[in-house]
Amino acid sequence: MSSGVILLVEDEGILLWDVEQSLVEAGFEVASAFNAATAIETFDLDPERISAVLTDIRLGDGGTGWDIARHARVTRPTLPVVYMSGHGADDWPSEGVPNSIMISKPFVMAQVITALATLLNAASSLGIS
């Protein structure tokens, strides 16, 4: 049994590093990916190990954050999903998955931590073993 790992996807290296550091300081385990293909590969390797997805929207070639979330939810329908985006926030009502949270850039890390903590607590309370 494991507390699970936050799958963090971001193609801007500095932002990826910053967010990863903050998550680790907050006690989370993190698996990072620079693009959608790597993120999906990481997820598929062991879907039960991932406890939440935290992803940017625009990720260069090979897929978006919308694609990653939809892929993960096929296997794990109750998985917490948090999107981070500057431009993509407008597309959340049509492209986001249900019960996800959209955080507009720029943001403070407290918004990310609060979003993840809220969704993880809600998932714990579903009563599904």
Add this chain to the structure above:
Amino acid sequence: MSSGVILLVEDEGILLWDVEQSLVEAGFEVASAFNAATAIETFDLDPERISAVLTDIRLGDGGTGWDIARHARVTRPTLPVVYMSGHGADDWPSEGVPNSIMISKPFVMAQVITALATLLNAASSLGIS
């Protein structure tokens, strides 16, 4: 100014007729479509006229209920969306739009009316003119 119209999409004729009758009895105006292409055409003719989408998932050739909702939300990001489905309920966590409601078949009409009324009331309260 108009109260708007429920865009109802269902490819089973009898179910379409039943739901339409119940909505009309409850006081709603209804625009009906048998498939995704007609639904999208009806929506695009006058997007502001539609106050909510109520759609089946599987609609034969030419697109699903998931496609209709995503299309409508591009133009109208706060539009209420209610899905009705037997088999498609499992796909809602990956294919549904945010803040939508999924109703599994078979259902009673009170579930549909409550879902529409709840989402319409929430939309009235957004404070966006």
Add this chain to the structure above:
Amino acid sequence: MSSGVILLVEDEGILLWDVEQSLVEAGFEVASAFNAATAIETFDLDPERISAVLTDIRLGDGGTGWDIARHARVTRPTLPVVYMSGHGADDWPSEGVPNSIMISKPFVMAQVITALATLLNAASSLGIS
């Protein structure tokens, strides 16, 4: 002990009559008022008798629906409040009370019944005797 009475406030006679009839058919007891002064007088006569306020916003001279709700909430902080309005919906984010519902005109009665039922059920569950 009594199930309480819906305090209905509306200055358009026909709409008042229509809504009152629908509420009575749904099983509610109703106390009607045409303006804010009468509504407040009715409320103050026996505040515990009123189980919810359902009010139009613009009510001619002597006060608005916003005033009625604020007045009632001073004595009954958890009282359900539902506003009905065409033009006043834009002012709800600044003038409405917390945990109230705004319904834009024109509306169907199912929206009013659902709003009242939802707020009454939530009030029952507060655990305050």
Add this chain to the structure above:
Amino acid sequence: MSSGVILLVEDEGILLWDVEQSLVEAGFEVASAFNAATAIETFDLDPERISAVLTDIRLGDGGTGWDIARHARVTRPTLPVVYMSGHGADDWPSEGVPNSIMISKPFVMAQVITALATLLNAASSLGIS
């Protein structure tokens, strides 16, 4: 596959009959019980057949509505639960199950229908097959 059955538990014969009639008119299938022992027996016979529990609190000898809901939630952790009560509303914060709704007597049937419809719609949207 079936839409499921509302398990209705009430020891006052007239109220049981009234509520049952209203549920049937609203399109629901109903299985009725006068006390906790019969309710639990009905539930255990085929737990998957029950789609929601609607129960009074005080049921004479042999168990309360609190007992029925806890028993049913062991097997079906996401089952919708609605309590109806005059005196027991005060005990809901300590005796009720999570995500249930308490409706105080006297109530109108619209409150019961709205409560059941809201919880059934939420259960459909959990993404659990």
Add this chain to the structure above:
Amino acid sequence: MSSGVILLVEDEGILLWDVEQSLVEAGFEVASAFNAATAIETFDLDPERISAVLTDIRLGDGGTGWDIARHARVTRPTLPVVYMSGHGADDWPSEGVPNSIMISKPFVMAQVITALATLLNAASSLGIS
């Protein structure tokens, strides 16, 4: 483009300073005001620059926290609002704006950060550009 600024209003100098420090440590930009007049002036200078209001209720002469929130919501109907108060908590049901959060003094900063983060995330997800 900017992440926006928290408009912080508090007439007790030490508490103002403490809360401001904690917000800055959490990564927020802050604009502070000691009374309602200055707060409203700061807001009116550039309403789009403010991303949330965090205000005490009693502010000496010249207006309360209730006034500031109502004023800001006229221009920005979806603006997050958090109130901090010892005595004013009782008036929130009649004087607060919809979808605001009331925090009773004394409080810990985690309550303020969580309230702001939750409302900012909800605002990002409205789908309004």
Add this chain to the structure above:
Amino acid sequence: MSSGVILLVEDEGILLWDVEQSLVEAGFEVASAFNAATAIETFDLDPERISAVLTDIRLGDGGTGWDIARHARVTRPTLPVVYMSGHGADDWPSEGVPNSIMISKPFVMAQVITALATLLNAASSLGIS
């Protein structure tokens, strides 16, 4: 007047110490107990002093976290309750109290802080003096 105290109940000494330290760093006052009997005694000494219960489920002999929460809610029906558990999460749908939050072990402290802050803020907003 006092901000109140978090009643923390945990029978694993190291985890109790860790959580207590984190709560104190976040600014909370904490009263700790190793088992249900001591927790209930601490609560009964001055129920108004306790602002929230944070409890493990399995606590050795003499009662569980479920028992503590039910006991506290009899006197304080709106008291925030957060459960922490590895194995007991499955029983939350049948054994938890309404409006509580279940956090599965292992967890990060941000989940506990967010859960407590969210419930404390909601309790402040009930409008009950």
